[in-house]
Amino acid sequence: MADDQYSTKGAYVSGGAEFTRDTNYIPTRITRDGRDGYPVEAGRYRLIAARACPWANRTLIVRRLLGLEDAISLGLCGPTHDVRSWTFDLDPGGVDPVLGYERLQQAYFARFPDYPKGITVPALVDIPTKAVVTNDYPQITLDFSTEWVEHHRAGAPDLYPEPLRDEIDAVSKRVFTEVNNGVYRCGFAGSQEAYDSxxxxxxxxxxxxxxxxxxxxxxxxxxxxxxxxRLFTTLARFDAVYHGHFKCNRQKLAEMPVLWAYARDLFQTPGFGDTTDFTQIKRHYYVVHTDINPTQIVPNGPDLSNWLTSHGREQLGGRPFGDGTPPGPPQPAEVVPAEDWVPVG
Incomplete structure (x- = not known):
C-alpha cells in the first residue's frame, strides 16, 4: 500500500455519524451540440474506469451494450488506490498509454489545478488537452444512450426509451438512495444507530x-x-463484498430467490458478466477500506461459479435487447480474465 501519509485509513468512516455521499460532480456534458464546449466526436475522449468500482462498472456495461468501444477509448485503473487518486498500475510502467499519466488526479488538475474534491472514476477525459471533462457518472451513461446515438453499433438497444424515462428515473432514484448507496451507508456507518437505520x-x-x-x-x-x-452492479458485489465487509447480512443475494435469479439472468447477458471482475472487486474493497478492514486481508470466498447456473427467468418473457441484438464478443484488450470472471472459491 501507499505511504502512511497517503493511507486511506480514516477516509471513509466518521465516528458517530451516518455516511453521507458527496453527489456534487463535475457537471460538464459531452453533447451533440457541444453546448458545454465538448461536442460528441469519435476518438476525442477517453473513458477512465476501474472494474472494481460499481459506478464505473455501469459505464463499462453501457459502452459495451451500445457498441461505443471504437468511438470512446478505455483506460483502466487498478483495483486499489491511496487517498490521493486512482492509478494506472495495470499498464506497463504504471502509465496510461494515451494520456501519459500515472494518476487520474493529473487529468483533474489539468483542468482544475486546485480541484478540492475526491478523484473519482468513472471520468471522461478530453484527449487533446488531457483534461477531465466530467465525472458525473449518472449523466455519463444517459448521455451515452442519448447523445452518442450516431456512434451506436447496429442493433444497439434503447436503454433509455423516451416513453419510459419518467418511470426509469423514479425506479433508479430509489435504487440509488436505498440500494446502490444503501450498502455504503451500512458499511461506513459511524454508529450503531446509523447502521441499524x-x-x-x-x-x-x-x-x-x-x-x-x-x-x-x-x-x-x-x-x-x-x-x-444501475441495480446490477450492486447485486454483483453483494455476496462477494457487501454481505460480509459492509455487514449487509440479513441474507446473501443467493438466499433471495427472485433477485438472485434476476442477477444471474443479467450476468449471463453479454455486456454484464463479461465486464465484471470479481478478483478486482474483492481486492478493492478489502484492501482500500482500512477503516473497516485494517488487516487488508482479502477473503478467498465465496464460490462464485454459481453465477453461471440456470436462472429460469426466460419464462417471464421479455426481450433483453428489444428490437436490437446482443453485442459481439469484447474487444481482445478488454477481456476480463476467466479466472477473475467466475472464479471458483
Missing part, C-alpha cells in the same frame, strides 16, 4: 425490488434499461 432501509428496498421483479423480467418495461444496469 441503513440496514433496515436497504433490506426494505431489496424486498420491494423482489416483489417488483417476481412477475416481470426487468425493472421497467420488457427490455433491459438503464435501471437494470
Amino acid at each position: 441503513a440496514y433496515d432501509r436497504l433490506f426494505t428496498a431489496l424486498d420491494w425490488l423482489s416483489d417488483r421483479l417476481a412477475d416481470q423480467r426487468y425493472l421497467v418495461g420488457d427490455t433491459i434499461t438503464e435501471a437494470d444496469v
